[in-house]
Amino acid sequence: MNIVDGIIVKAIDGFYYVICEKVEYFCKSRKKFRFKEIEPKVGDNVSINIIDKDKKEGVIEKIYDRTTDFIRPQLSNVTQVFIVLSYKEPKINLELLNKLIINFEVLGVKICVVINKCDLHDEESSIELNKLFEKFPYDVLFVSVKDNLNINCIKEKLSKNISCFCGPSGVGKSSLLNVIFDKNVMETSELSCKIKRGRHTTRFSQLIYLKDFDGYIADTPGFTSIEISKDINQYNLKNYFIDFYNYDNCKFRECNHITEHGCGVKHAVEIGEINKMRYDMYVKIYNKFKEKRR
Ligand SMILES: Nc1nc2c(ncn2[C@@H]2O[C@H](COP(=O)(O)OP(=O)(O)OP(=O)(O)O)[C@@H](O)[C@H]2O)c(=O)[nH]1
Ligand SMILES: [Zn+2]
Incomplete structure (x- = not known):
């Protein structure tokens, strides 16, 4: 047995891509998980048994306990979320922002608010915005993908985290992910051709490893709209x-x-x-x- 620990970065049709010490292995999962009704999930810390070192193939033997368990998108062990919003186009939805914050507090992840499209702000709206977020209890980053403003502040926060972007439609989540992924992505495509994607392939969110920051980031944003967590009531x-x-x-x-x-x-x-x-x-x-x- 040649057992190593790693993290699942991609899952397609019962196959898993696991990165162990910067090498990506193509893995099946032991059937025993199915009896326990646990499906391995992207973000899971796992032990794999390497069955062919040259072909980089293995079998997932163990799934470690999850620190967080997201449903939308399907991701485990997320440590940090970026709630992305714009102030003007689309207009900021403060209720959504605060509901998202409540839900992420329930899940116990680090929260950072990102206000994108700051290139659209005149002096007056900049002042309004600063006032709105005065004494805000979370970090708020004012950025612009268009003007490449403060994108580095986001990047700095990625280090040693598994991060996920979320927020309403049209605020620039995909644009942000694109500028962050640019040239930072680990070359992992060599294994991708091993499975041809069929018509009924379910593709879950994928984690991208950013070597420059030693952090993982989900390639698909989540939580476009949200119901408040069932654990919350007027008293708590x-x-x-x-x-x-x-x-x-x-x-x-x-x-x-x-x-x-x-x-x-x-x-x-x-x-x-x-x-x-x-x-x-x-x-x-x-x-x-x-x-x-x-
Ligand atoms: N002015 C301005 N426009 C931006 C900026 N970032 C993104 N946009 C534009 O905003 C629009 C929406 O951007 P997306 O990245 O698709 O937004 P999204 O949040 O991924 O949207 P969904 O896919 O609907 O969830 C596009 O037309 C972008 O070009 C920015 O910093 N400034
Ligand atoms: Zn009181």
């Missing part, structure tokens, strides 16, 4: 607003930070310590949950 919603943590010294222990007196969160909003848009979105989403219960 506040726990997923990380910006409230330092200010929840409220008079009432069960304070929901809505109309209660002596609320530390509301006070922090008033004195500008908590971002107003974040708080307004919290109230909006809270009220929607409350109405649903009626």
Whole structure:
């Protein structure tokens, strides 16, 4: 047995491409996973048994526990998401942004907000935008694919992560992926011709290894629109607003930070310590949950 650990970067019709120490192996999976109802998935850390070193073929023997498990796109062990938006065209959807953030907080991944198409902003909208994101509890990168502005700031964050881009339609996710993939992609195509893609091929998201940054990135963006996670309700919603943590010294222990007196969160909003848009979105989403219960 020649067992090595690696990561699944691509899955096609029951075959898996696994990178182990920078070499890509073409693998089948042991049937035993099917009995346990676990399907190997792109992003999985696995052990493979190399059955032919020259042909680079192996069998997946073990799937390690997943730290995160995404359904759309099908990806495991994502460590970081970039929520991509534009301010003007299309107009920014703040409710979607905050719902995505809540869901990613539930999943426990790092979050970075990217505002693309900054080339379209005049001075007035730049000022508005800066104000909107003042004291925002996550990194916000203002970029432009068109003007190649701050793309490096995104690239720097890719190191040692498995990253995924998401956001609504038309904001420039594919354009961003294209500039990032340019010349950074590991040459992995030598194995691709081994399987001819049939008409019914299901193709999942693929991870691209960026050697310059030693990071993986999903080649297809996800989460174009979103339902809020089923784990969230009006009572625990506040726990997923990380910006409230330092200010929840409220008079009432069960304070929901809505109309209660002596609320530390509301006070922090008033004195500008908590971002107003974040708080307004919290109230909006809270009220929607409350109405649903009626
Ligand atoms: N002005 C400007 N336009 C951009 C920029 N980046 C992308 N675009 C344009 O925005 C449009 C949408 O870009 P895409 O990359 O297809 O956007 P997407 O988010 O992948 O869209 P979907 O595939 O619908 O999810 C295209 O016409 C791009 O040329 C930018 O930085 N500035
Ligand atoms: Zn409160």
